Amino acid sequence: MTVVRLEKLRKVFDNRVVAVDDVDLVVNDGEIMAVLGPSGCGKTTLLRLVAGLEDPTSGRILFDDRDVTRLPTQERNTAVVPQTWALWPHMTVFDNVAYGLRLRRKKANLTEEEIRRRVREVLELVDLTGLEGRRPFQLSGGQQQRVALARALVVQPEVLLLDEPLANLDAKLRVELREEVRKIAKRLSITTIYVTHDQEEAMAVADRIAVMNAGRLQQVGRPEEIYHKPANFFVATFIGRSNVLRGRVVEAKGEAAAVDVGFPVAAQTPHRLAPGEEVDVVVRPEDIFIGGGGVKCVVEDVVFLGRYYQTTLRCSGKVLKAEGPRPPAQPGEEVAAEIARAWAFKP
Amino acid sequence: MGYAFLGLFLVLPLVFIFWQVLAGIGEVYTSITDPFYVNPSPDAFANAFFIRPTDPPTVVIRGPDLGVVLNSLWVAFTVAAVDVALGFVLAYVLAKYVFPGRTLLGLLATIPLIVMPFATAYVVRKILDPRWGTLNWILHDVLNLPFKVEISGLAAVAIVQSLMYLPIAYLNIYAALTRVDPTLEEVANNLGADERKAVRDVVLPLSTPGLAAAFVLVFIFAIDDVAAPIIFQDDPAARKLLSYQVYSKFLDQLRGQISPTAAFLALILLTISVASFLAVRKYVGLRQYAMLIRQLRPKSYTPGPLGKVLIYALSFPLIATAAAPLIGALTLVFADRWTTTPLPEALSLQNAAARLAEVFQNPLFLRGVVNTIYYGVAAILIMIAVGIAIAVAAARLKGPAADALDALATMPIAIPGLVVAYAYFLTSLQFTTALRGAYPDLADLLDPLRHPELYLIIGYSVRKLPFVVRSIYAGLQQIHPSMEEVALNLGDGYTGVLRRILIPLLKNNILSGALIGFVYVTSEVSLSITLGVLKGVGQDTAMPITAFMRERFESGLYGVQEAATLGLLLVAIQVAAITLTTRVLKTRYGFVL
Numbered sequence: 001m002t003v004v005r006l007e008k009l010r011k012v013f014d015n016r017v018v019a020v021d022d023v024d025l026v027v028n029d030g031e032i033m034a035v036l037g038p039s040g041c042g043k044t045t046l047l048r049l050v051a052g053l054e055d056p057t058s059g060r061i062l063f064d065d066r067d068v069t070r071l072p073t074q075e076r077n078t079a080v081v082p083q084t085w086a087l088w089p090h091m092t093v094f095d096n097v098a099y100g101l102r103l104r105r106k107k108a109n110l111t112e113e114e115i116r117r118r119v120r121e122v123l124e125l126v127d128l129t130g131l132e133g134r135r136p137f138q139l140s141g142g143q144q145q146r147v148a149l150a151r152a153l154v155v156q157p158e159v160l161l162l163d164e165p166l167a168n169l170d171a172k173l174r175v176e177l178r179e180e181v182r183k184i185a186k187r188l189s190i191t192t193i194y195v196t197h198d199q200e201e202a203m204a205v206a207d208r209i210a211v212m213n214a215g216r217l218q219q220v221g222r223p224e225e226i227y228h229k230p231a232n233f234f235v236a237t238f239i240g241r242s243n244v245l246r247g248r249v250v251e252a253k254g255e256a257a258a259v260d261v262g263f264p265v266a267a268q269t270p271h272r273l274a275p276g277e278e279v280d281v282v283v284r285p286e287d288i289f290i291g292g293g294g295v296k297c298v299v300e301d302v303v304f305l306g307r308y309y310q311t312t313l314r315c316s317g318k319v320l321k322a323e324g325p326r327p328p329a330q331p332g333e334e335v336a337a338e339i340a341r342a343w344a345f346k347p
Numbered sequence: 348m349g350y351a352f353l354g355l356f357l358v359l360p361l362v363f364i365f366w367q368v369l370a371g372i373g374e375v376y377t378s379i380t381d382p383f384y385v386n387p388s389p390d391a392f393a394n395a396f397f398i399r400p401t402d403p404p405t406v407v408i409r410g411p412d413l414g415v416v417l418n419s420l421w422v423a424f425t426v427a428a429v430d431v432a433l434g435f436v437l438a439y440v441l442a443k444y445v446f447p448g449r450t451l452l453g454l455l456a457t458i459p460l461i462v463m464p465f466a467t468a469y470v471v472r473k474i475l476d477p478r479w480g481t482l483n484w485i486l487h488d489v490l491n492l493p494f495k496v497e498i499s500g501l502a503a504v505a506i507v508q509s510l511m512y513l514p515i516a517y518l519n520i521y522a523a524l525t526r527v528d529p530t531l532e533e534v535a536n537n538l539g540a541d542e543r544k545a546v547r548d549v550v551l552p553l554s555t556p557g558l559a560a561a562f563v564l565v566f567i568f569a570i571d572d573v574a575a576p577i578i579f580q581d582d583p584a585a586r587k588l589l590s591y592q593v594y595s596k597f598l599d600q601l602r603g604q605i606s607p608t609a610a611f612l613a614l615i616l617l618t619i620s621v622a623s624f625l626a627v628r629k630y631v632g633l634r635q636y637a638m639l640i641r642q643l644r645p646k647s648y649t650p651g652p653l654g655k656v657l658i659y660a661l662s663f664p665l666i667a668t669a670a671a672p673l674i675g676a677l678t679l680v681f682a683d684r685w686t687t688t689p690l691p692e693a694l695s696l697q698n699a700a701a702r703l704a705e706v707f708q709n710p711l712f713l714r715g716v717v718n719t720i721y722y723g724v725a726a727i728l729i730m731i732a733v734g735i736a737i738a739v740a741a742a743r744l745k746g747p748a749a750d751a752l753d754a755l756a757t758m759p760i761a762i763p764g765l766v767v768a769y770a771y772f773l774t775s776l777q778f779t780t781a782l783r784g785a786y787p788d789l790a791d792l793l794d795p796l797r798h799p800e801l802y803l804i805i806g807y808s809v810r811k812l813p814f815v816v817r818s819i820y821a822g823l824q825q826i827h828p829s830m831e832e833v834a835l836n837l838g839d840g841y842t843g844v845l846r847r848i849l850i851p852l853l854k855n856n857i858l859s860g861a862l863i864g865f866v867y868v869t870s871e872v873s874l875s876i877t878l879g880v881l882k883g884v885g886q887d888t889a890m891p892i893t894a895f896m897r898e899r900f901e902s903g904l905y906g907v908q909e910a911a912t913l914g915l916l917l918v919a920i921q922v923a924a925i926t927l928t929t930r931v932l933k934t935r936y937g938f939v940l
Contacts, residue, residue, distance in 0.1 A: 053533050073537045080537045086530040090552045099548070100538035155538060 001029035002063050002158040002191045004050065009059035011045055019045040021215035022059070027159075030189040032182060034206030036196055038238070042215040043195045044083075044163055050193060051161050052076045063158055076159075079152035083164040085144050087136040093147050094119055094132035100155040122154040125184060142173050149181065153188065160185060160192040166201065174198075178205050199239050203227075211235050231270055233345035236282040243283045243320050249273045249344070257344050262316035263295040267344035279344040285310070287341040288322035290329070294338030299329045313337055349737035353755050356809050357762070360770030361617065364610050367773060371607025379611060383587070386414035403487065404494050405477065410501035412584050416615060419589040422501055423570035426508040427516075427562045433509075433665060434516030434561065440662050442524040443546070445647050446655055452662055458670040460514040461921050462870040463677075463914035465896045468578035469907060470675035471507045473685060475499070484689030500584030507575040512565045513669045519564060523557020524550060529646035542648050560627045564760070567620045571763035574872050577897065589616045590873075593765045597877050600772065609769070617766045624761030628754060677918070679911035702912040711884065712895060712909075716916065719891040722800070723868045726807040727861045730815040733808070734860060738819040739849065743828065756816045759809055764873025767810060771795070771802045771878065799881040799889045806878060807868045814867060815860035822856030823849070859928045866924040870917055872897075892917055 004027040011020040019042045027033040035043040048054040050061060052073030061069045068076050079100070087096050101108075101115045123129055126146040136144055145165060152160060165181070166174040182205045185192045196202050202209050203223040211218040211226060211234075219231035230236035237244060247261030252273035259265050259281050267281055290297075290311065297315035308323045315337060322328075322337065329335050368375060379385070395411040398404050412418060441453050474481040477497040486492045498506060527550050535545040573594045579585035586595070589612055596609030650658060675691070681699045682691030706712045741752045775795040782790040795802055826849065834844045850857070872893050879894035890898070892913050899910035 051537055053537065073533075074539045074541060078537065080534060082530045082534060084528070084530055086528065086534045088531055088535075088549055088553075099535065099540075103539035103544070151534075151538070 001189055003027065003029045004159055004191055004193070005060075005062040006046075006050070007060040007062070009046070009049060009061065010057045011042075011049060011054060012057045018215050020049065020056075023212075023215075023217050025210055025217060025220065027191055027193060029191050030186075031207045032185050032192040032194055032205060034194045034196060034202035034209045035212055036199060036202040036209050036238075037212035039197060041212045043197075043212050046212070047080075047161050047163050047193060047195045050159065051078050051080045053080070077155075077157050078159040078161055079155055079157035080161045081145075081148045081152050081163065081165045083167050085148035085165070085168075087144055087147055087151075089136050091135075092132065093123070093128065093134050093136070093139070096136070096147055097122060097151045097154055100151065104155065118154055119150075122150045125153070126150045126180075141169050142177060145169065145177060149184070153184070153190075157190065160190045162192065162194045164196055165194075166196075166198075174201065175204075181205060211238065213238070229268075230282075230343060233280055233282065233347075236343050236345065241285050241321075241323075243285065243288075245281045245283070245318055245320075246347075247279060247281050247344075249275050249277045249279055251275055252277075259342075259344050262318050265339055265342050267342040269344040271344075271346050273344065273346075278347060280347050281342050281344050283320065283339050283342045285321050285323040287339060288313075288320060289338045289340055290322060290324065290335050292336060292338050294336045297335055297337045299331050299333050299335055301331055302327050302329070349733060349740055349752055349756065352733045353759075353809070353812075356805050357755075357759065357767075360767070360774040361762075363774045363777065364613055364617070364766070364770050367607055367610040368614055371610070375607050375611045379608065382414055384415045384612075385417060386412065387417060399497070401495070405497050406494055407497045407499070408502045409499055409584060410505065412501065412587060415587045415589055415592050415612070418501055418584075418587050419570050419616070420619070422505045422508070422588065423566045425505050426512060426569040427566040429505075429509045430513050430516035430565045431520065431558060431562045434513055434520045435558065437513075437517045437662060437665060438521035438524055440658050442521055442645050443542075443647055444650050444654070444658060446650055446658060448659075448663075452666065455663075455666045455670060456517055457514055457925075458666075459510065459673055460518075461673060461918055461925075462511075463673055463911070463918055464574045464870065464872045464893050465578060465900050466676035466679065466911045466914040467511060467672035468507045468575045469900060469910075470672045470679070471510065472503070472578055474671070474675070475503055475506070479687045479689060481689040488689075500579070500582045501587070503579050503582070504575045504585050504588065507578070507672070508569045508572055510669050510672055511572070511575070512568050515568065516561045516565050519561035520554075520558055523554035523561070525645040526557065527553045527645070532646040536646075545646075556627070563623045563627045566623055567761055567763075570616065570619060571765065571873065573765060573876070574897075577876075578900070589619075590763070590765055593763075593769060594873075594877065597765070597769055597772065601881070610773070613763075613766045613769045616763050620761045620763055620766075621758070624758065628757070673918075676911055676914060679908050680915050682908070699912075699915075702908060703915070706909065706912050706916070710886070711888065712913065714886070714888055715890055715892050715895040715913070718800075718889060719869050719893075722804055722807060722891055723865045725804045726811065726868045727815075727864050729804070729808040730812050730864050731857055731861055734812060734815040734819050735845070735850070735853075735857070737812075737816050738823055739845070741816075742820055742823040743831075757813045759811075760813050762810065764806075764810055764871065765877065767806050768874050768877035771806055772881075775802060795878065796881050799878045803874055803878050803889065803891075806874045807871060810871065810874065811864045811867045815864045818856050818860030818863060819853055822853045826852050862924045862928050866921050869893075869920055 006023050006025040009020055009023045012018050023046060035046060037043045045054060049056050052068070052071060056069060060067055063076070091099070097119045098115050101110060101118060104110060105115070119132070120129070123132065126149055128143060128146050128150065131139065131143065136147070139147065148165065162181070166177055169177065178201050194205055206223065208220060208222055209226050210220045213234050219226055219235045226235060227239055230239060236242060245261040247259040247265065249257050250260050250264070251258040252269070252275065255268055255270070257267050257269045257273050257279070259267050259279055261281050265281055265283070273279065295315045297313040297320070299311060300314050301312040303310045308325060309327045311322045311324070311328055313320045313322060313335070320337065391411045391413045394409055396409070397407050399407050411421070413421065437456055441449065441456065475498045477483065477495065483495045487495055531549050531553070532545045535549050540548060571590055573590040576585050576588050576591040580591065585591070593609060593613045593616060596606050596612065599606060600609065678691045678694060679685060680702055681694040681696065683693035683695070683698055685691040737752060737756045741749050741756060744752070772795055775793060779790040779794045782793065791797055793801070830848055830852070831844045834848050835841070839847065869891070870893065875891045875893040876897045879890045882889045884890065884898060896910040896913050899906040899913070
């Protein structure tokens with residue numbers, strides 16, 4: 001079990017493109033840390049730096065107390081599962097999985113029998129017993145993903161690095177497999193870094209989430225912290241669905257602020273705000289309650305989306321989308337909408 | 348349209364050759380059992396390699412003389428083996444290592460792609476000349492080694508061809524190595540494999556088909572090549588190759604000596620080439636090419652100090668050696684003379700200017716330039732029209748019809764130009780003889796001795812069609828079928844869809860295919876020196892530049908320099924086209940399978 005520490009990690013490509021910008025991060029031993037962000041935010045580069053597939057421009061990478069920053073990938077004892085899975089098409093499932101063990105044969109004093117046993121065990125763990133003799137092209141997407149996972153797990157890495165491992169699968173399979181990935185990683189207590197752009201996947205798999213944007217970490221915390229206490233505008237709008245209203249601060253005290261967005265809203269804020277200051281107010285749709293008190297709104301549209309009804313409201317000229325288990329009213333009706341929770345961020 | 352064009356102008360003429368062989372099978376059997384054609388006896392190795400007791404001793408390398416058929420096989424095999432081995436070293440260095448000078452090395456590696464027929468072979472002959480050649484000057488006079496080297500006959504032909512076709516091997520191997528997804532190698536590294544193991548276990552197995560395809564392509568080009576044997580034809584052994592024999596018997600046919608043996612030799616040449624091609628057809632089809640040109644950024648390593656030394660010590664000299672014939676050929680234009688000295692003498696710009704002026708003032712040479720451009724443009728127009736039809740059908744059809752068209756469209760790569768020339772000559776003669784009674788005017792129009800231009804243009808179009816088709820096909824693979832489907836759905840017919848949707852979207856691919864096709868047509872040799880000379884050397888000659896180069900090389904020293912000057916014009920055309928295709932149109936150039 002290994003603690004991974006990234007200290008002021010920086011990676012610049014071609015002297016111009018800052019892919020990872022002074023990242024400090026600690027992944028505790030046995031923890032699953034999701035690195036979540038939009039495409040191009042640097043999360044894959046971060047993972048490749050930890051794997052040793054890229055050299056950092058500056059900063060350090062430590063596994064426990066060992067500085068591995070300059071160690072080549074072969075010597076770090078990490079295992080990567082890339083987005084494309086990278087199964088070798090000219091090798092069988094067995095040979096793909098056994099590859100890393102065979103390289104370690106002398107060092108770890110492994111016999112061929114021992115290698116076979118470990119491969120069989122890990123294939124059983126990922127539920128692929130009986131497919132050892134097949135080639136990758138003979139497997140389904142889900143099976144290929146499991147082979148890639150088995151190949152990484154069998155070498156008993158200190159750190160498991162998963163780069164959007166479910167991206168190439170259909171939605172239903174993604175949901176099934178993400179549970180399995182979490183179960184297996186937890187069972188083996190492997191320190192895991194899991195890169196994804198899918199927030200639901202991040203929340204389902206990870207113990208903690210590191211939200212990244214433009215090479216920088218925006219917030220690190222448990223899924224509920226990230227969701228309910230976003231550190232900034234990016235996190236608030238990237239995670240979950242949100243309404244964004246521009247307004248002006250009427251009054252501010254500590255972490256609370258009263259904001260006029262066309263109607264009054266009580267908001268939480270991580271900033272020190274002053275009256276008159278312009279802010280962006282973020283309101284989650286599920287935090288808008290229709291039918292009690294609050295601002296007068298007109299229902300413009302009601303749409304059934306399976307798990308909930310989405311209601312489009314016009315309130316003092318502003319458009320808000322609310323979500324709830326029942327249709328609150330018909331289009332054209334006037335209702336009162338109460339905003340239970342909101343955040344105010346400096347633009 | 349594709350089937351009709353290739354059926355009429357490729358398949359049918361080849362059938363005629365087969366028919367002529369059958370018609371004269373008795374004579375064929377008598378000829379072909381002569382040891383001149385097949386001689387697998389120990390005597391064949393008698394003069395392959397020996398040391399002549401001169402002062403200083405001369406190491407003589409000629410290669411075994413196993414008869415025409417086996418000579419062609421061993422020479423082509425040796426060339427392919429040498430080129431794949433050296434090409435692999437070069438491709439590996441450029442694909443897998445990052446070092447100062449890498450870009451320059453890559454650029455220099457493509458220099459030998461520029462074709463200057465006959466001139467480059469002539470320069471190698473000068474370099475290998477046992478009395479005054481550059482090689483012996485370096486070995487004996489500069490390095491003071493106590494021996495000389497004489498490389499002649501088939502060995503000399505093999506050396507010329509190895510140098511000529513090295514860039515083809517290198518480019519195809521480079522493409523194969525860089526086609527391997529770098530992630531596959533990275534995962535191997537991550538699991539503990541160092542560079543050597545990762546390349547051995549992952550990269551090499553996955554790029555083996557590309558290496559095999561490179562081997563076969565060089566083999567086909569070498570066995571088809573007639574320029575090198577012609578340059579060394581003073582040595583009887585160099586004439587004992589299938590390509591030279593088919594060429595010289597073609598000339599005999601012009602003098603009225605029809606020979607089924609010639610047809611049979613052409614058939615052997617054809618069979619060997621096509622069989623080799625079919626062995627790797629899966630890896631050279633249109634679909635494979637379209638995947639191939641999608642370049643990935645390969646996994647690369649930084650060499651250590653010893654690695655760098657090896658890279659610089661091996662790669663740059665290798666490239667310099669491969670580029671030497673072309674550079675030597677270009678210096679012929681600037682040199683006053685190159686007779687009994689190891690290097691060309693008295694280089695000056697004035698020489699080049701004077702020679703270029705002579706070329707442009709010579710009405711025959713000008714006619715050759717005009718013919719070359721005319722044939723090139725006419726062939727391109729045909730290739731584009733037919734190429735679009737074939738590419739669209741191959742890309743959009745499914746099933747055996749598409750596979751057959753894919754094979755037919757790429758097959759001309761494997762058909763030797765001499766065989767095409769021979770087939771066209773035979774077929775057209777038969778055809779016009781049959782027509783002459785009833786349709787004398789039509790017979791005159793189709794008579795190859797009166798109008799070889801027609802057959803040259805068609806022959807060029809057939810031979811170089813695959814390169815144009817592939818370029819267009821690759822572009823089609825980038826266009827989703829829904830683009831056409833929407834247009835059809837809105838009411839357009841397929842001709843309209845082709846004109847309004849596909850062709851505009853494919854214009855870069857069509858243009859780059861046309862440029863590549865133009866370069867290959869203008870530098871083509873086999874058809875040019877056979878069909879091109881049917882009207883002789885007169886005011887209305889049909890000879891293109893390459894045929895004039897051949898004619899000038901036989902006419903003595905100054906003829907050699909005139910031929911090199913004509914070659915310089917060819918080089919200018921090629922460089923312009925390569926620059927346009929690679930820099931402006933961003934397309935890969937150069938016989939990549």
